[in-house]
Amino acid sequence: MSISQAPALTAHVDGIGFWTRGLPTWAAAREYALNGTQPTDAPARPSPQLLPANERRRAPETVAIALEVAMAACESAAREPASLSSVFASTHGELAITDYMCATLAADPRTLSPTKFHNSVHNAAAGYWTIGTGAMRPANAISAYTASFAQGLLEALTQLRDDADAVLLVAYDGQASGPLARMAPSEGLLGGALVLSREGAGPRLQARLVPASTQAPATAPLSRFASANAMAPMLPLFDVLARGEGTAILPAGDTHDLHVEVTP
Amino acid sequence: MAPLAIRACTATSAVGPGREALAQALRDGRSGLRRNDFGDDAGTGRLDCWIGRVDGLETVELPTSLMPWDSRNNRLAWLALGQDGMREAIEAAIARHGAERVAVIVGTSTSSIGSTETAYTALENGEFADEFARPHVHTPHSLGEFVQQATGIRGPCITVATACSSSAKVFAQAARMIAAGLADAALVGGVDTLCGSVLFGFNSLQLVASEPCRPFDASRNGLSLGEAGGFALLERADDGDTGLQLRGYGESSDAHHMSSPHPEGLGARLAMRDALARAGIDAAEVGYLNLHGTATPANDSIEAAAVASLFPDALHASSTKGWTGHTLGAAGIVESTIALIALERGELPGTLGSNTPDPACGPQIRFAPQRTDIRYAMNNSFGFGGNNCSLVFGRA
Numbered sequence: 147m148s149i150s151q152a153p154a155l156t157a158h159v160d161g162i163g164f165w166t167r168g169l170p171t172w173a174a175a176r177e178y179a180l181n182g183t184q185p186t187d188a189p190a191r192p193s194p195q196l197l198p199a200n201e202r203r204r205a206p207e208t209v210a211i212a213l214e215v216a217m218a219a220c221e222s223a224a225r226e227p228a229s230l231s232s233v234f235a236s237t238h239g240e241l242a243i244t245d246y247m248c249a250t251l252a253a254d255p256r257t258l259s260p261t262k263f264h265n266s267v268h269n270a271a272a273g274y275w276t277i278g279t280g281a282m283r284p285a286n287a288i289s290a291y292t293a294s295f296a297q298g299l300l301e302a303l304t305q306l307r308d309d310a311d312a313v314l315l316v317a318y319d320g321q322a323s324g325p326l327a328r329m330a331p332s333e334g335l336l337g338g339a340l341v342l343s344r345e346g347a348g349p350r351l352q353a354r355l356v357p358a359s360t361q362a363p364a365t366a367p368l369s370r371f372a373s374a375n376a377m378a379p380m381l382p383l384f385d386v387l388a389r390g391e392g393t394a395i396l397p398a399g400d401t402h403d404l405h406v407e408v409t410p
Numbered sequence: 411m412a413p414l415a416i417r418a419c420t421a422t423s424a425v426g427p428g429r430e431a432l433a434q435a436l437r438d439g440r441s442g443l444r445r446n447d448f449g450d451d452a453g454t455g456r457l458d459c460w461i462g463r464v465d466g467l468e469t470v471e472l473p474t475s476l477m478p479w480d481s482r483n484n485r486l487a488w489l490a491l492g493q494d495g496m497r498e499a500i501e502a503a504i505a506r507h508g509a510e511r512v513a514v515i516v517g518t519s520t521s522s523i524g525s526t527e528t529a530y531t532a533l534e535n536g537e538f539a540d541e542f543a544r545p546h547v548h549t550p551h552s553l554g555e556f557v558q559q560a561t562g563i564r565g566p567c568i569t570v571a572t573a574c575s576s577s578a579k580v581f582a583q584a585a586r587m588i589a590a591g592l593a594d595a596a597l598v599g600g601v602d603t604l605c606g607s608v609l610f611g612f613n614s615l616q617l618v619a620s621e622p623c624r625p626f627d628a629s630r631n632g633l634s635l636g637e638a639g640g641f642a643l644l645e646r647a648d649d650g651d652t653g654l655q656l657r658g659y660g661e662s663s664d665a666h667h668m669s670s671p672h673p674e675g676l677g678a679r680l681a682m683r684d685a686l687a688r689a690g691i692d693a694a695e696v697g698y699l700n701l702h703g704t705a706t707p708a709n710d711s712i713e714a715a716a717v718a719s720l721f722p723d724a725l726h727a728s729s730t731k732g733w734t735g736h737t738l739g740a741a742g743i744v745e746s747t748i749a750l751i752a753l754e755r756g757e758l759p760g761t762l763g764s765n766t767p768d769p770a771c772g773p774q775i776r777f778a779p780q781r782t783d784i785r786y787a788m789n790n791s792f793g794f795g796g797n798n799c800s801l802v803f804g805r806a
Contacts, residue, residue, distance in 0.1 A: 152591065152592060153590065153591040153592070155590060155592075228665075231661075237549065237550075237551070238549050238550065239550060239571075244523070244526065247523075247527075247607050247611075248523070248526050248527050248529075248530040248607075249530055251527050251530070251606040251607065251610060252527070252530040252531045255606055255610040256610065256613075258610045258611060258613075258614045259614065260611075260614040260615045260616075260669075263607070263610075263611035263612075263614050263615065264611075264615070264668045264669040264794055265668070266607065266611070267519060267571070267572075267573045267793075267794045267795060268519075268550055268571030268572070268573075269571060269572040269573055269793070269794070269795045269797055270668070270795065272572070272663075272795055272797070273663075273668050273794065273795025273796060273797065274668070274795075276663035276664070276665045276795070276796060277664075277665055277666060277667065277668070277795075277796065279665070280665045281663055281665055282662055282663050282664070282665050282676065282677060282680055283662070283663060284582075284661030284662060284663065285572070285663045285795070285797060286570065286572060286579060286583065286661075287570070287571050287572045287795075287797075288568050288569060288570050288571065289549070289550040289551045289554075289568075289569045289571060290551055290554060290567060290568045290569060291546075291549065291551040291555065293567070294551075297566060297567075297568045300566065300587070300592065301568070301583060301586070301587075303590070304583075304586035304587055304589070304590040304592070305586060307586070307589070307590050308586050308589065308590075325529070325530065325533055325536055325537055325538055326526065326538075326548060328537065328538065328543075329526075329538060329543065329544075329545045329547075329548040329549075330545065330548055330549050355566070355592060398566065399566060399567050400558070400564065400567075401510055401564045401565075402510075402566065
């Protein structure tokens with residue numbers, strides 16, 4: 147069987163969460179994608195209600211945005227967060243902590259902060275999410291460079307096909323900082339989350355691996371709005387979801403794209 | 411679940427390269443731990459602890475085409491790929507299915523961050539010096555990309571990073587991917603190497619022992635860190651197959667704390683129960699369980715209680731961290747390889763370095779090795795964030 151005959155995996159998109167600076171909700175992102183209007187009072191930082199107020203301010207930005215969009219997706223799907231298994235996809239994880247770790251190790255390794263250390267794991271957001279919501283269902287955390295979102299989506303879809311009724315997919319990347327920024331570039335803060343179900347009420351999504359082709363840079367509104375963030379490869383799908391139907395081609399690795407079709 | 415054939419399996423750790431070195435060290439009770447000699451001893455000096463270090467990584471030379479990915483971690487991946495017929499098994503899978511129908515799913519906690527740390531010690535005007543300025547090394551997917559480049563596999567390629575459960579979860583993700591028809595075979599595994607982040611990080615949490623770790627010992631006082639790499643090649647099982655198989659997996663979250671296990675081991679129990687259910691077997695049918703057994707006071711007593719709540723007294727369960735150290739994101743593949751050795755040869759390891767049983771731990775926890783044929787072997791891997799995975803292996 148060749149890749150072109152790879153099976154299609156399907157799901158219903160029951161809930162969507164979205165946050166980036168300037169477009170702090172999915173409603174705002176959708177409004178911008180359809181009409182070009184932006185809210186005037188967007189906050190500079192997500193404020194996930196899942197965390198206690200003191201932790202909300204201290205949490206790494208990528209943890210904050212992951213929790214914010216994950217909760218928004220669950221609320222719009224009217225799903226109890228603890229009932230969902232979850233897949234967290236991030237290209238680089240929390241770059242500010244990687245920068246802190248490396249700078250501290252170079253300067254004075256014995257002063258390394260234990261909190262920063264346990265927040266440095268790639269599954270930090272997954273950990274805080276399961277702790278905050280009481281979810282004992284499986285949580286995965288992956289990276290696949292520019293294919294991180296597409297591979298996260300595939301993992302979520304195969305979980306649905308396996309034994310989950312609904313799965314939460316959360317994708318995010320944050321601001322690069324320090325000397326590492328030129329090696330692992332990423333601007334701003336961008337997160338998206340989908341609650342995917344087998345038999346929900348939302349639009350139907352069908353994904354299929356196809357041979358990679360050269361794609362022109364995405365020009366739809368959301369794709370342009372946050373194009374410098376490392377999770378930008380997910381944006382063509384959110385542009386399609388904003389329109390309610392259409393097809394997005396997402397990078398899925400050296401040899402594949404993920405062809406994702408959304409129908410109402 | 412439909413069984414998956416394990417066509418090849420290998421692990422390279424502090425006890426040596428490949429499965430035979432591992433089996434021999436297990437048999438001989440020879441630890442790979444040594445007094446910490448990792449990194450520069452200048453400045454603040456090395457931590458007073460023992461480590462499971464893999465010899466010879468400093469002199470591994472990658473082919474020119476792979477130099478953009480050169481790092482200690484990827485060198486260990488390269489070394490591990492060269493053992494136990496793994497390359498031949500990968501080539502055979504590519505020949506059978508086509509390179510695009512084989513997936514790479516590998517786990518790591520810190521990937522090549524050791525190279526990023528080194529780059530920070532030699533910044534030039536605040537920037538990476540040219541020799542370190544290789545972007546594909548300084549990101550978590552460095553490992554997955556390297557393995558893909560090094561093997562010619564062209565299917566989906568993913569790096570799983572759920573801390574110390576990473577290279578156990580890769581088996582679960584591969585099973586789902588193959589079941590869904592996205593691939594016909596998968597190279598799974600994991601690699602983690604010693605670096606400042608984990609040595610000083612675990613030290614900051616006061617989880618590192620100054621002596622070799624003593625899992626489940628009444629006087630245990632922390633873990634010994636190690637490095638390791640390993641791989642397994644998975645395929646749909648055929649009728650008439652003989653040999654080792656993945657039979658079940660179970661995953662769960664503790665939903666409790668970022669770096670402490672759930673006090674009643676609820677997440678661990680869920681993962682083990684789910685793995686048994688997927689395998690369709692009773693707990694009493696398991697002959698060997700390789701425990702997470704890090705030798706931290708909290709992990710071991712909680713894991714032992716979780717095991718005692720599910721398994722009969724006759725189960726032989728042990729921690730092999732006394733041989734390899736805690737190899738973090740590689741623990742899943744290394745200890746799955748040990749479970750497979752037990753299954754294949756009937757050699758069930760004990761718990762090296764431990765002498766005084768903790769009365770809080772049940773009769774399942776064994777310090778002495780045992781020679782007996784078994785039908786099923788299991789492995790537990792638990793990670794930060796309360797991320798748990800258990801695997802069940804059997805024979806066709």
